[in-house]
Amino acid sequence: MPQTRPNRTLGPRHDEFWAGCANGELRLQRCAACGVVAWPVTSACEECGSPDLVFETLSGRGTMTSWCTFHYDYYRGVLPLPHDTVLVELEEGPQFISNPFNLDPKDMKVGMPVKVNFIDCEDAGGVFRLPVFERA
Numbered sequence: 531m532p533q534t535r536p537n538r539t540l541g542p543r544h545d546e547f548w549a550g551c552a553n554g555e556l557r558l559q560r561c562a563a564c565g566v567v568a569w570p571v572t573s574a575c576e577e578c579g580s581p582d583l584v585f586e587t588l589s590g591r592g593t594m595t596s597w598c599t600f601h602y603d604y605y606r607g608v609l610p611l612p613h614d615t616v617l618v619e620l621e622e623g624p625q626f627i628s629n630p631f632n633l634d635p636k637d638m639k640v641g642m643p644v645k646v647n648f649i650d651c652e653d654a655g656g657v658f659r660l661p662v663f664e665r666a
């Protein structure tokens with residue numbers, strides 16, 4: 531049973547990100563000019579301005595940078611309260627906001643190795659797989 535989530539951003543470039551997730555791959559854009567991995571999805575590199583960005587499959591590994599528990603209903607009932615959010619520094623560089631998977635906030639530590647997993651979700655655009663992070 532997919533979890534209901536807030537609506538994703540869809541369209542050019544975003545669809546390629548979600549197609550990767552559907553295949554169990556965390557695919558982000560790497561700048562062909564300077565090599566920086568961009569996130570969130572963008573039309574130009576934030577480092578050098580180049581529009582030459584190519585999707586590649588990342589390792590899915592990272593380290594826990596921060597986390598918090600939301601008690602306020604920002605999503606008007608779409609997400610049950612409270613819900614946990616994590617900030618992960620991906621091995622390839624970007625900071626990635628996500629949800630923890632099988633991980634309680636009391637067990638989280640800064641610098642803890644984590645890896646991506648994918649859970650079944652749905653929004654107004656249909657069923658999709660959401661990248662979430664668990665203990666590595």
Ligand SMILES: [Zn+2]
Nearest residue numbers: 561564575578
């Ligand atoms: Zn660049």
